Amino acid sequence: MPETLAGTGTLLRLGLRRDRWLLPGWVLGFAVVAYSTARAGAELYPDVRSRVEAADALNATASMVAMFGRIYDPASLGALSLIKYTAFMTAILAVLMAVLVIRHTRADEESGRLELLGGGRLGRDAPLAAALIIALTGSLGVGLLTAAGLAAGGLPAEGSLAFGMGWAATGLAFSAVAGVAAQLTAGARAANGFSVGMIAVTYGLRAVGDLAEPGPSFLSWLSPIGWNQQIRAFAGDHWWVLVLPVLLSAVLIPAAFALRARRDLGAGLRAERPGPAVGSVSGVWALAVRLQYKVWLAWAIAFVVFGVVVGSLIGNVAEMLSSANAQDLIRLLGGAAALRDAFLAAEISIMGLLAAAYAVSAANHLRAEESAGHAEALLATTATRARWASSHFGFALAGSAVLMVLAGVSIGIGAALTVQDPALVGRSTVAALAQIPAAWVLAGLALAVFGWLPRLAAGVWVLLLAFVALGEFGVLWNAPGWLMDASPFRHSPLLPVTADAVPAMAWLTAVAVALAVLGYAGWRRRDVAA
Structure with missing residues (x-):
């Protein structure tokens, strides 16, 4: 050798x-x-x-x-x-x-x-x-x-x-x-x-x-x-x-x-550019933004481009009207009664899954910073545990929410330009906002795992993919109802979003809050691990 x-x-x-x-x-x-x-x-x-x-x-x-x-x-x-x-x-x-x-x-x-x-x-x-x-x-x-x-x-x-x-x-x-x-x-x-x-x-x-x-x-x-x-x-x-x-x-x-x-x-091989001689970061919140904003910006650009592209495909949905099987398939993917709404619902649901993936990635930055020893150094200053954890967790929550707003607006613009219906911008944006609580549940779960079982932080990705598989293939597998209901995405309202969607969104938000509280409690009790 x-x-x-x-x-x-x-x-x-x-x-x-x-x-x-x-x-x-x-x-x-x-x-x-x-x-x-x-x-x-x-x-x-x-x-x-x-x-x-x-x-x-x-x-x-x-x-x-x-x-x-x-x-x-x-x-x-x-x-x-x-x-x-x-x-x-x-x-x-x-x-x-x-x-x-x-x-x-x-x-x-x-x-x-x-x-x-x-x-x-x-x-x-x-x-x-x-x-x-x-x-x-x-x-x-x-x-x-x-x-x-x-x-x-x-x-x-x-x-x-x-x-x-x-x-x-x-x-x-x-x-x-x-x-x-x-x-x-x-x-x-x-x-x-x-x-x-x-x-x-x-x-x-x-x-x-x-x-x-x-x-x-x-x-x-x-x-x-x-x-x-x-x-x-x-x-x-x-x-x-x-x-x-x-x-x-x-x-x-x-x-x-x-x-x-x-x-x-x-x-x-691609050398990193040196930073300024005098730092301008003041506090853990500014540091979290500095560490995460470039990644978020890349996600945001991708969301906007993808949203406009898939929104512009709405004009092809009419081709499905001649086939009853095709209508059943689209409704299965989107879950809404109207064919156009079903298509937009399916696309927005996919964006919701991607936003949840971003939320998990951003929240898991806590574990990455802890493993690298950066958390211990920061906590040796006046920064408290709760404030430091909140900086990255808050960025995960806000970042995923803004991504979904961008997704809703961009999909709506692409669809509106295609079928000449400006009302689609507002409808798709509201539908995208309804996906945010499910993404927050995954972020809260990531924080809970970080607080109590930090070595299993990667396991949140496995759970997210399990939810994706259930949503995509659960019907084909004849999965039991209780298993399908375990996914937060199952309860996210789809187009058309009405007042009846508020209870489901409230419950998902409550679950996200409960998981976050659980995570903070565990983080306050355990030692900083390498």
Whole structure:
């Protein structure tokens, strides 16, 4: 083994031990979701006619194609049942693998863990090699178990394997992207932001490319997520497309190692600009804003752009009126009676989930600051525990709320310009405001976990994703009502928002307040942990 890879095995064992619960949970979760969907799809679409009607309705609606992609074989049960998985869930898998690689590389450098381990026999390239091996293992695990789950659910074995290998190859490709991002940036948050940004760009390229008639344009072929769709599992099984993500990985992984050789430990190839000689931050509130505003600004820009784009798609909803199955599908996604309101409700609900993700990320900054030792230094001054915690928690609450206001206004503007109805701006904004309490519940949950079980802070993400899965696929899985009701998003009012929505919003806000009080109580009682 080259000297630069010395200690890779040790770091690999350490990384697998650190992820002994998280990684197997993710792998099993993806497989179980796929199995459940395969079983539910057979019940929802028992014959070829019902499949063709549903598939044709989806393919005829630009908004659905942009969100989920095309169905290339309308008669295929697998292609129809897994339409959400070829793009949407693939993007989630890509985020998981990117975060996993950065967790074991840049985040460990930032915390000083790798510098401490470097006191032993540890090669320069060992952390990156170990992280990529873990990501590859996880991607293959997801792919193989998913293939087994789909086959067990009654779908053809060859298509099941093609679908699973598509997930595995895409996970590997975005692991390589994260490996490069970890070398370019000087912090874990920046590396995560770069990786997630690349995933968002590729998802957008796929969405625009898939809208081309009669099939994908060259833009879809510029996206690794688009490649996963063009494997066309259960619709021809184009195995050769798997070569594309493998080739991308073969280019990016050596590039990541080459870039690692050109930088110092703890530094990035893109140097950070020095700050002013005299600081201007006065108090923990100003510090929280300084630490978080750039990330929030990036989220805000994405919300506005995405909102205008999806709002402008409302003009295509009328194409669904000729198909009763299509109307049922849109109502299932949006939950409202009117077709146009159902479409806007579905889009605003997605934005609400994203705002909740931001709220969790911002609230979990408390744990990041504590782990880095910054909290202990600040609490040694006149700053109190409650005031310091409130600075980041308050930013999470306010930030998620403003994001939803931007989402509502931008979606309304896009829709109003398309159908010449200015009233849609106000309606969509009110509907977006109704999503805020659910995001606050997740922020309160993050604070409660930080206060009592800080080592489980990452578990809030698992719970958020469970809520997302219940909302997207709970009906398909025939999930019990009590389980569906456990998600705060289940109680968020949808269009049209009336006075009847006030009690639900009040209850969600009360739950968020109770969780926050619980979190403050735990934070006041426990010691500051490293």
